[in-house]
Amino acid sequence: MKTLVIAEHDNQQLNAVTLNLVDAAAKLGGDIHILVAGQGCGAVAEQASKVSGVQQVLLAEAEHFSAQLAEELAPLVVAQVQQSGYQAVLSPSSTFGKNLSPRVAALLDVAQVSDVIEIKAVGSYVRPIYAGNVMLTLESKEPVQVLTLRPTAFDAAGQEGSAEVVAINATETIGISTLIGRELSKSDRPELGAAETVVSGGRGLGDGDKYVQVLEPLADTLGAALGASRAAVDAGFVPNDYQVGQTGKIVAPQLYVAVGISGAIQHLAGMSDSKVIVAINKDPDAPIFQVADYGLEADLFEAVPELTQQLG
Incomplete structure (x- = not known):
């Protein structure tokens, strides 16, 4: 088995989800290679080369790869699969992976398997359906296994490797899309997807000002990332x-x-x-209590400040 892991990065730093993908790739057995495509991303390739279990890092640098556009990266991935005989291509179930992976599968004329949370064997996977209420075990007999994986379902690989970094030729630009700009939220808090502790607020907070007043002190005390329900986002409390x-x-x-x-x-x-x-809600029938390990039926505007004070 020969697996190609697609690295997610910003041309400077390797995204931590790549470590989880390598752990998943190890369950398929065989050689693991990481593809780093971008511009001026040599430092990312060096970081990838230190991931335990990786035999080789492929580095492709070109101006049209700098924005990490799926339209440009997909032909590069397909070219590597066809030239080097990879039998599996792994991407994260992130915005990046969900954009890139279906294009790769379509160009290879194979069926993709999405949001894998467990690898039983090559071609045998578990993925959630019906919003996670049912876990489906499926089999894929495609010649190339194109998978997106939920990073949180796998451990992060170590960083004690010494893989070889090999420069490869970039594919020609497709030129059908252009990045106009990105508006990125900047925060000193941990990144939500990788945080050890998360404090999330819902519509019960009432408005964005109360979200900030009530939750930020608690998050600061716990060193947590801030999250929210869709209802809170739709109401404009947070981005x-x-x-x-x-x-x-x-x-x-x-x-x-x-x-x-x-x-x-x-x-x-x-x-x-x-x-x-941990759930805090004044409604005793709230469904969140059914999955909570600890539930507090209380007015959040009283309970959360008191909890913050006690923890501080």
Whole structure:
């Protein structure tokens, strides 16, 4: 088995999800190679070369790869599969991977398997359906296994490797898309998808000002990332990148604190793998209590400040 892992990065730093992909790739057996495509991303390739279990890092640099556009990267991935005989291509179930992987599968004329949470064997995988209420075991007999994987379902590989970095030829530009700009939220808090602790707020907070006043002190005390339910995002309390759930980010922290969140099935699909779930809600019938390890039936505007004070 020969597996190609697609590295997610910003041309300067290797995204931590790549480490989880390598752990997943190891379950397929055989050689593991990482593809780093971008511009001026030599440092990323060096970081990838230190990931344990990786035999080789392929480095492709060109101006049209700098924005990480799926339209440009897909032909490069397909070319490597065809030239080097990779039998599996792994991408994260992130915005990046969900954009790139289907294009790769289509060009290879194979069926993709999405959002894999467990690898039983080559061609045998487990993935959630119906918002995570049912776990489906499926088999794929495609000649090339094109998979997106939920990073939180796999451990992060170590960083004690010494893989060879090999420069490869870039494919020609497709030229059908152009990046106009990116508006990125900047924060000193941990990144939501990789945080060990997450504090999330829902519609019960009332408005954006109360979200900040009530949750930020608690998050600061716990060193946590901030998240939100879709209802809170739709109401304009916080930006879209705070959203946790089926149509937002999938998280699996050590501690997840849900404040004023009722627990709609779409939200539970994004955080039910958390190790410890704490719910604070004044509604005793809120569905969030069914998945919570610890539940507090109380007025959040009284309970959360008191909890913050006690923890401080």
